[in-house]
Amino acid sequence: FCQSLMNSVFPPELRFAFLKLFNRVFHLFSTFCYFDITEIDGVNTNELYNAVQLYLSSCVSSVAGNRLSLTRAVNSSSITFGLSNNDSIVDTFNAVTVVWEHIVTQRQTQTFAWRPMPEEKRGFTLRIKKKDKSLILDSYLDYIMEKASEIRRKNQDRLLYTNSRGGSLDARGLPWESVPFKHPSTFDTLAMDPVKKKQIMEDLRDFAECQSFYQKTGRAWKRGYLLYGPPGTGKSSMIAAMANYLRYDIYDLELTEVKSNSELRKLLMKTSSKSIIVIEDIDCSINLTNRKKQTQSTAGSYYDPEMTLTESGLGDDSGNGNTITLSGLLNFTDGLWSCCGSERIFVFTTNHIEKLDPALLRSGRMDMHIYMSYCTFPSLKILLRNYLGYEEGDLNDGVLKEMERVVDKAEITPADVSETLIKNRRDREKAVRELLKDLRSRAESNEKNGKLRGQNGSLTVADDVEEQEKRALDSPYAEENGQAEEEEEIEDSICKNSED
Numbered sequence: 289f290c291q292s293l294m295n296s297v298f299p300p301e302l303r304f305a306f307l308k309l310f311n312r313v314f315h316l317f318s319t320f321c322y323f324d325i326t327e328i329d330g331v332n333t334n335e336l337y338n339a340v341q342l343y344l345s346s347c348v349s350s351v352a353g354n355r356l357s358l359t360r361a362v363n364s365s366s367i368t369f370g371l372s373n374n375d376s377i378v379d380t381f382n383a384v385t386v387v388w389e390h391i392v393t394q395r396q397t398q399t400f401a402w403r404p405m406p407e408e409k410r411g412f413t414l415r416i417k418k419k420d421k422s423l424i425l426d427s428y429l430d431y432i433m434e435k436a437s438e439i440r441r442k443n444q445d446r447l448l449y450t451n452s453r454g455g456s457l458d459a460r461g462l463p464w465e466s467v468p469f470k471h472p473s474t475f476d477t478l479a480m481d482p483v484k485k486k487q488i489m490e491d492l493r494d495f496a497e498c499q500s501f502y503q504k505t506g507r508a509w510k511r512g513y514l515l516y517g518p519p520g521t522g523k524s525s526m527i528a529a530m531a532n533y534l535r536y537d538i539y540d541l542e543l544t545e546v547k548s549n550s551e552l553r554k555l556l557m558k559t560s561s562k563s564i565i566v567i568e569d570i571d572c573s574i575n576l577t578n579r580k581k582q583t584q585s586t587a588g589s590y591y592d593p594e595m596t597l598t599e600s601g602l603g604d605d606s607g608n609g610n611t612i613t614l615s616g617l618l619n620f621t622d623g624l625w626s627c628c629g630s631e632r633i634f635v636f637t638t639n640h641i642e643k644l645d646p647a648l649l650r651s652g653r654m655d656m657h658i659y660m661s662y663c664t665f666p667s668l669k670i671l672l673r674n675y676l677g678y679e680e681g682d683l684n685d686g687v688l689k690e691m692e693r694v695v696d697k698a699e700i701t702p703a704d705v706s707e708t709l710i711k712n713r714r715d716r717e718k719a720v721r722e723l724l725k726d727l728r729s730r731a732e733s734n735e736k737n738g739k740l741r742g743q744n745g746s747l748t749v750a751d752d753v754e755e756q757e758k759r760a761l762d763s764p765y766a767e768e769n770g771q772a773e774e775e776e777e778i779e780d781s782i783c784k785n786s787e788d
């Protein structure tokens with residue numbers, strides 16, 4: 289009624305001036321101020337709009353609203369909630385209350401644009417009290433941006449990158465190819481000494497949470513781990529567990545595909561932060577011995593920074609460009625270039641730590657050396673829980689004692705234990721019986737041959753390869769000897785609750 293009265297009584301110019309004045313007066317006395325965050329700002333997508341949407345999605349799901357919008361992004365395994373059109377939500381930050389409204393209007397005319405605009409015009413309006421304006425604007429919006437990227441990382445499945453194309457670039461000029469990373473290994477499923485596991489997890493957490501420490505001490509925000517141990521002891525599984533724990537991407541660097549130091553540097557520059565850069569089997573992918581000085585010690589007992597690391601079997605060190613040098617590799621992990629991003633973890637794995645050059649091992653380069661050992665009693669219990677569902681106390685004490693007695697002597701890898709357990713997983717008791725049999729026969733043959741390792745993993749007697757070959761030939765189901773009677777007794781009552 290007011291509007292039509294105004295329309296009929298006042299001429300348009302006067303009406304416009306009156307409305308302007310009214311707005312001014314209204315805003316002067318209003319206690320609130322408003323901020324519009326539109327989805328499209330000119331022709332660019334407004335990053336803040338996406339961030340606010342994600343941020344609100346974490347608040348919205350807990351609000352008992354009538355209508356929510358649901359979305360699921362490509363490559364994501366989770367669903368995000370959102371505010372429906374023209375709905376509003378109240379949020380509090382530092383004890384200040386704000387109101388968000390999601391405003392959707394139809395776009396009136398399709399103006400000329402170099403790319404088609406969506407038909408709807410969407411935006412968020414933030415309403416805050418004028419007095420809170422300065423307090424909230426800087427820190428609140430920063431907080432939203434940070435929270436949104438955290439949610440994005442949590443929702444999006446991580447990626448596994450590889451450089452297996454050998455230096456060629458993809459359509460976007462990137463040297464890395466990626467696939468969604470779905471390895472299910474976690475620290476929970478990883479069989480290793482619980483104390484060591486806890487130490488590693490704490491170290492990772494400290495690393496991820498302590499940016500300020502690295503800044504304060506003038507260190508680049510990166511960390512290096514060297515995983516070593518026999519094949520099948522869980523080095524690759526550990527890397528997957530690390531990535532799953534920190535929710536980092538993995539860059540699996542195939543060193544034999546890298547032709548020069550500068551290519552290595554380019555690869556490094558194209559990695560993102562919050563990632564793990566992995567070089568597996570570092571002793572195999574490159575030849576760490578200096579061919580020119582082969583008459584000297586080949587066990588890496590000296591350090592020549594220009595020593596050539598040649599692709600095994602592929603290139604040579606005659607300068608045909610198909611080579612990278614040790615100094616190139618060290619610069620990759622340690623030099624100025626290594627900090628062109630931040631929050632990165634380098635992981636090298638090897639089966640033969642003794643073959644590595646001391647320059648790679650010196651302190652400060654690889655911050656933590658982690659020995660992945662043969663199966664110990666605590667790791668065996670983890671595998672029994674994972675594969676057969678046996679909890680502490682489910683198994684008969686006699687069986688456990690016997691396992692504890694033989695497991696170290698058996699020198700069995702977690703991979704071999706897993707194999708036996710998977711094969712017999714339909715019959716839990718049979719699985720334990722078979723495992724025990726396997727452990728005993730391995731322990732016996734090791735004792736007979738006098739080939740037990742020291743705690744550090746180095747062989748005390750025979751050569752590694754020779755021993756592995758021998759072990760492969762040994763039948764795990766070898767004839768049992770005098771202990772047979774006692775063993776049968778134990779095997780009859782594997783599970784404490786089996787009679788229940």
Ligand SMILES: Nc1ncnc2c1ncn2[C@@H]1O[C@H](COP(=O)(O)OP(=O)(O)OP(=O)(O)O)[C@@H](O)[C@H]1O
Nearest residue numbers: 477478479518519520521522523524525702703706
């Ligand atoms: N510590 C462990 N905990 C749980 N599972 C393990 C462990 N070690 C090995 N496994 C099992 O054995 C398989 C092989 O392990 P993995 O590939 O991690 O060994 P690796 O040490 O990387 O061996 P390689 O030196 O040959 O690369 C995995 O699929 C996993 O299921």
Ligand SMILES: [Mg+2]
Nearest residue numbers: 523524525568
């Ligand atoms: Mg491996």
